[in-house]
Each structure stands twice: as C-alpha cells, then as structure tokens.
Amino acid sequence: MKKLRVTVEGKAYEVTVEILDQGPEGAPFNPQGVAGAPAPAPIVSAPIVSASVSAPVSAAPAAAAAPAGPGSVVSQLAGKIVAINVKEGDAVKEGDVLLSVEAMKMNTYINAPRAGTVKKINVAMGDAVNEGQSLIELE
Amino acid sequence: MPISAAAVDKLRKKREVALNGGGKDKLEERRKKGLMTARDRLDNLYDANTFQERGLHATHNCTGFGMLDKVLPADGVVTGTGYVAGQSVAAFSQDFTVAGGSLGNIHAKKIVNLMDHALKAGMPIIGFMDSGGARIQEGVGSLSGYGQVFFHNVLASGVVPQIAVIAGPCAGGAAYSPALTDFQIMIKKQANMFICGPDVIKAATGQTCTMEEVGSAAAHATISGNIHFVAENDTHAIQIVKQLLTYLPANNLVDPPHKLPPTLSLTKHKSMDALVPEDPKAPLDMQAVIGKLFDPNTFLEVQRDFAKNLIIGFARLKGMVVAIIANQPMVKAGTLDIDASDKAARFIRFANCFNIPIITLVDVPGFLPGLAQERGGIIRHGAKMLFAYSAATVPKITMIIRKAYGGAYLAMCSKDLGADYVFAWPTAEIAVMGAEGAVKVLYRKEITAAADPKAKEAELIADYREKFASPYQAASKALIDDVIEPSETRAALAMALRSLLSKRETRPPKKHGNIPL
Numbered sequence: 301m302k303k304l305r306v307t308v309e310g311k312a313y314e315v316t317v318e319i320l321d322q323g324p325e326g327a328p329f330n331p332q333g334v335a336g337a338p339a340p341a342p343i344v345s346a347p348i349v350s351a352s353v354s355a356p357v358s359a360a361p362a363a364a365a366a367p368a369g370p371g372s373v374v375s376q377l378a379g380k381i382v383a384i385n386v387k388e389g390d391a392v393k394e395g396d397v398l399l400s401v402e403a404m405k406m407n408t409y410i411n412a413p414r415a416g417t418v419k420k421i422n423v424a425m426g427d428a429v430n431e432g433q434s435l436i437e438l439e
Numbered sequence: 440m441p442i443s444a445a446a447v448d449k450l451r452k453k454r455e456v457a458l459n460g461g462g463k464d465k466l467e468e469r470r471k472k473g474l475m476t477a478r479d480r481l482d483n484l485y486d487a488n489t490f491q492e493r494g495l496h497a498t499h500n501c502t503g504f505g506m507l508d509k510v511l512p513a514d515g516v517v518t519g520t521g522y523v524a525g526q527s528v529a530a531f532s533q534d535f536t537v538a539g540g541s542l543g544n545i546h547a548k549k550i551v552n553l554m555d556h557a558l559k560a561g562m563p564i565i566g567f568m569d570s571g572g573a574r575i576q577e578g579v580g581s582l583s584g585y586g587q588v589f590f591h592n593v594l595a596s597g598v599v600p601q602i603a604v605i606a607g608p609c610a611g612g613a614a615y616s617p618a619l620t621d622f623q624i625m626i627k628k629q630a631n632m633f634i635c636g637p638d639v640i641k642a643a644t645g646q647t648c649t650m651e652e653v654g655s656a657a658a659h660a661t662i663s664g665n666i667h668f669v670a671e672n673d674t675h676a677i678q679i680v681k682q683l684l685t686y687l688p689a690n691n692l693v694d695p696p697h698k699l700p701p702t703l704s705l706t707k708h709k710s711m712d713a714l715v716p717e718d719p720k721a722p723l724d725m726q727a728v729i730g731k732l733f734d735p736n737t738f739l740e741v742q743r744d745f746a747k748n749l750i751i752g753f754a755r756l757k758g759m760v761v762a763i764i765a766n767q768p769m770v771k772a773g774t775l776d777i778d779a780s781d782k783a784a785r786f787i788r789f790a791n792c793f794n795i796p797i798i799t800l801v802d803v804p805g806f807l808p809g810l811a812q813e814r815g816g817i818i819r820h821g822a823k824m825l826f827a828y829s830a831a832t833v834p835k836i837t838m839i840i841r842k843a844y845g846g847a848y849l850a851m852c853s854k855d856l857g858a859d860y861v862f863a864w865p866t867a868e869i870a871v872m873g874a875e876g877a878v879k880v881l882y883r884k885e886i887t888a889a890a891d892p893k894a895k896e897a898e899l900i901a902d903y904r905e906k907f908a909s910p911y912q913a914a915s916k917a918l919i920d921d922v923i924e925p926s927e928t929r930a931a932l933a934m935a936l937r938s939l940l941s942k943r944e945t946r947p948p949k950k951h952g953n954i955p956l
C-alpha cells in the first residue's frame with residue numbers, strides 16, 4: 301500500500317494505492333529485467349471539482365443589455381455592430397435591413413420581422429452583442 | 440344460384456353504418472368548421488376511385504367500462520391503399536368522430552397490418568394523425584398498440600418513405616409515431632403535438648405556459664425542429680404530401696423518379712455570374728443560387744423555418760431528383776451550429792436511404808463559436824454531419840461557392856468525406872482558417888521583429904490571402920476536381936450527376952454504424 305497526494309487545481313487529495321502486479325517475492329514486476337526500473341505510475345482518476353461544472357451558463361449578455369420583449373428585434377448571433385441603418389422614430393417595412401452584426405468576418409443583416417416604427421435603439425456602433433440580445437424595439 | 444338479396448342487403452347496411460364513422464351529424468359538424476373528415480382526407484389524397492379499403496368491419500374487442508355493446512366503426516381508423524398520381528401508396532387516417540380517434544388494440548392492429556402490406560409491396564406510407572390518444576378503457580392493450588406501431592415505423596424506416604400529417608391532436612405517446620417517420624406535416628390551428636401539455640406541465644412543475652408555446656405548428660417548425668412542413672389547412676397538407684411524393688421512390692430498392700431528357704443542354708447561364716457580392720463581408724443569398732441552379736420551380740424546401748443558417752430540400756437538376764444541403768450566409772453568417780448539423784445529418788441519411796443524389800452548396804465560415812454551442816455538444820452534433828456524409832453511398836457532388844474554412848469545410852461533404860465531384864467557383868476560399876488568424880499563428884516572430892509590425896502583418900495577410908484564400912491550392916492537391924465559372928455550373932453539375940447515376944459503392948456488411956446522437 302502506498303499513500304499519494306494528488307493536487308488538482310490547488311486542491312490536495314490523499315489517495316491510497318495498492319500495487320497488485322508484483323512478482324512472487326514482492327519485487328516489482330519488471331519484464332525487461334532492467335534493474336531499478338520504476339514501477340509504472342498508478343492511474344488515478346481524481347475527482348473533478350473545477351468550478352466550470354457547476355457554474356451557471358447565462359444566455360443573457362453581461363452588462364446592461366436590454367431584455368428581449370415582444371417588440372424586440374434580437375441578434376441572431378454574437379458579434380459586433382458595424383452598421384445601424386435606422387434612427388429612432390423611423391418607419392420600417394417588413395424585411396428592411398435595420399442593422400449589421402459582424403461575426404466570423406461576415407456581416408449578418410438584421411431585418412425587420414414586421415412593419416412598424418423604431419421606438420428605441422439599444423446599441424451603438426462598435427458594441428459587442430450576444431446572441432438573443434435585444435438590439436431594437438419596434439412599435 | 441344468385442346470392443340472396445338479404446345477405447347483400449345486410450352487407451350494404453353494415454357498410455353504410457361504418458362509412459358514416461361517428462355519425463352523419465358529427466361529420467357535417469366537422470365540415471362546417473372547415474375540417475376534413477378522415478375519409479375526406481383520403482378522398483383528397485388518392486386519384487379518384489383508386490382507394491381500396493381494408494378493415495372496414497373492424498371494431499374494438501373491449502368488454503369493460505360499458506364498452507361491450509358499443510360499436511366503434513372501423514375502430515376509429517380508415518386504412519387502405521390506392522394510387523397517388525399513378526403511384527401505389529398506403530395510407531391510414533384516424534377518425535376523430537369515433538371515440539375521439541382514440542387508439543385501441545384493433546385500431547393499432549389495422550395500422551400495423553397496413554404497414555406490413557406496404558413493406559411487402561414496397562410502397563410509401565402516409566398517416567393522418569387526429570386522435571385524442573390512448574383508448575383508456577383498453578388499458579395496457581392500447582399502450583401495447585402504440586408500441587406495435589412504433590416498432591413497425593422502425594421496421595419501415597429506410598425501406599419505404601413514411602410521411603405523417605398532424606391533422607388534429609397528437610398527444611403523449613402518440614407523438615412518437617410521427618417522430619419516427621421521415622417527414623411530418625403539421626396543420627396550423629387545428630393541430631397540436633406534445634408529450635406533456637400545459638396542464639400537465641403546470642400540475643407537475645408549476646411552470647405556466649401556453650399551448651402555442653408548447654405544441655403549436657409554429658413552435659415545432661421554428662424552435663423544436665420536430666416538424667418539416669407547416670400547412671394552412673387539410674387541403675394544403677395533402678398538396679404538400681403529393682408534392683413530396685413526386686421526388687421519392689416507392690422504396691429503397693428503386694431509383695427516385697428522375698425524368699431524364701434524351702440530350703443535356705450545356706447552355707451557360709450568365710445571370711449566375713452576378714450572384715457573389717463584391718464586398719467580401721456582404722453575405723451571399725443562397726436562395727438566389729438555388730433558384731438559378733436547379734430547374735425552375737422544382738425546389739421544395741424542407742424545414743424552412745428551423746436552423747435557417749442551413750437550407751435543405753428537394754429539387755430537380757435537368758430532370759434528375761436531388762437532395763440539396765446548402766449553407767445560408769444571410770443567417771448567422773452561414774455558420775454550422777447544433778441545430779443546423781442535426782437538420783443536415785438527418786436529411787443526408789434520408790437521401791441515402793432512398794437513393795437520392797446529394798448536392799452540397801458550400802459557403803461556410805466555420806462552426807458557430809460560443810459557450811452555448813460548446814456546452815450544448817456541438818462536437819457530437821457536428822460529428823453527425825461527418826458521419827452522415829461519410830456513410831452516404833449515393834452520388835455526392837459538392838459545389839464550393841465562397842468560404843470553406845476548417846472543420847466546416849470538411850463537414851460540408853469535402854473530397855475526403857467521399858464526394859464524387861467537388862467543383863469550386865473562382866471566388867472560393869478554401870483554407871484551414873481565415874488569413875488574419877493564420878498569419879498571427881504562422882508569423883508571430885516576424886511580425887514582432889519588424890520595424891513596423893502593423894504594416895508587416897497587413898503585408899503577410901495580403902500574401903496569405905493571395906496564396907491560400909483561393910480554390911487553386913486545393914485544386915493543386917486534387918481536393919477539387921475543377922474550378923468553373925458560375926455560368927457553367929448548371930451544365931457541369933448536370934453532366935457530373937448524369938455520369939454518376941450508375942454509381943455503385945459497397946461497404947463491409949454490418950448491422951449499422953454508431954452515429955453520434
């Protein structure tokens with residue numbers, strides 16, 4: 301029996317290891333016959349305790365992002381605002397391109413889902429936005 | 440001696456009662472509401488006078504709960520075979536006017552008998568689902584009925600095409616039979632489908648939600664991805680069934696209904712030269728490419744409202760039936776994400792089951808980066824595309840239009856996954872990663888050591904783009920068979936496909952592969 305201390309991400313664990321494949325005289329099994337060869341390291345599976353397992357994943361963007369409501373036009377994907385084609389008070393038709401989000405070196409156009417008036421623009425040029433984030437409120 | 444008049448009379452009376460289902464008044468009530476009856480649906484589906492019914496005189500075998508004296512005409516489901524545009528098709532249609540279309544033992548047996556027949560004869564199966572669910576009076580007998588239907592759905596899968604029309608309620612276990620078929624068409628308003636409805640969700644978890652959110656055609660078409668087509672009403676649903684059938688073979692041993700012209704026209708289509716936007720960041724509209732590349736008005740889009748960053752559907756190319764898988768750069772930059780991968784993989788496998796050649800149109804910047812994607816398992820979902828393409832032995836032709844980067848390039852039916860032909864337009868960019876990223880990795884030292892690092896980086900990026908963001912490096916390694924002008928695409932793809940219609944590829948026998956699910 302051997303006692304080992306295993307440290308995972310700064311946390312120490314005490315592990316007891318029993319070496320089973322030993323020769324008849326208790327000598328370490330050594331097929332190559334090399335004197336003094338170290339016994340193979342035991343395979344120890346340390347418990348996974350890193351915070352990433354339990355940390356909740358928030359779909360909502362971090363700071364001060366407007367929540368999506370019924371009149372919200374949301375971003376399809378995470379990216380950067382590279383064009384805003386409307387201003388507050390503008391009347392828009394269904395399918396009009398309201399903004400462009402750049403991601404993956406491509407511009408993704410955000411179209412008006414229906415006709416209406418632009419009530420509020422929640423983002424500015426160059427803003428980083430997340431998937432599902434409300435960009436514009438339509439009325 | 441002629442048959443006795445009494446015997447004939449008895450039969451005719453029995454027929455009349457059975458044909459009226461839950462009663463004339465109930466049938467009329469449905470029609471007034473704008474709903475078809477179970478038999479109306481079959482009458483509309485089949486060519487006139489071609490429907491041959493089986494099991495008209497069936498009824499339930501339940502004796503408990505006051506059921507002994509009750510007759511349930513045809514046991515609540517009309518089953519039989521007939522012809523749709525001259526093609527043999529089997530169909531069943533649940534009758535909501537008979538005990539709410541509930542599924543009992545005999546009801547299930549009729550469906551199973553029909554499926555057995557369709558399997559033996561090798562014909563598609565269409566089901567109209569309109570049922571309150573299990574017939575509770577029959578207890579576990581009705582549950583067993585569902586189990587038998589599921590089992591036969593699986594037996595038939597990959598042997599004959601199966602199409603389900605969700606035409607009314609389809610709740611709980613009943614929803615799993617359509618889910619096992621190849622295509623589900625759901626009718627707006629009158630239909631809903633769910634495992635647990637709002638009431639059960641509320642009772643079990645306290646969560647409040649509406650039927651619209653849980654089980655509507657809109658929810659299934661856009662969010663859950665459970666269904667493939669949304670129909671406005673019964674007539675529209677039947678139109679979709681008929682249109683779908685025009686692309687499908689009767690079974691897995693025959694070719695799809697290609698209509699081969701005796702000669703292939705190789706005319707150039709100049710309008711295709713204008714499809715790629717000049718600005719490299721402006722997205723290309725793949726719908727426009729599809730509209731011009733395939734025979735006019737032959738494109739039937741499948742799952743139009745789900746994972747719109749990838750387009751799938753059937754079309755004809757100079758008369759040949761094809762299955763299309765195409766990136767849509769207008770949505771999410773055309774990236775592959777979890778839903779798009781699932782959508783593509785299942786469609787590829789359907790096409791392979793039924794000998795339908797696959798045309799892949801590529802404009803993909805990569806897999807969608809993001810925490811939700813990684814945690815949602817984009818690795819195992821994306822792997823489905825690799826698996827489905829590699830396992831498919833039907834003709835596979837790939838057309839690289841613009842971007843084809845990294846793993847997503849491979850996943851869109853690259854040469855290495857067994858594409859029989861890979862074409863590229865001169866605008867294609869095939870590389871491991873974009874120029875900016877690649878230069879940072881390759882020339883980190885050179886950039887930091889330069890007198891003007893920014894200028895050096897810009898120079899290296901331009902140089903990399905010139906060398907690698909083109910189809911010619913891939914073509915030099917024989918990973919692309921030819922670089923063609925957009926205007927030549929229709930002719931090139933049609934010629935390639937004609938030569939591949941006789942393709943035979945055999946793999947080592949096995950039960951089935953182990954696709955990551």
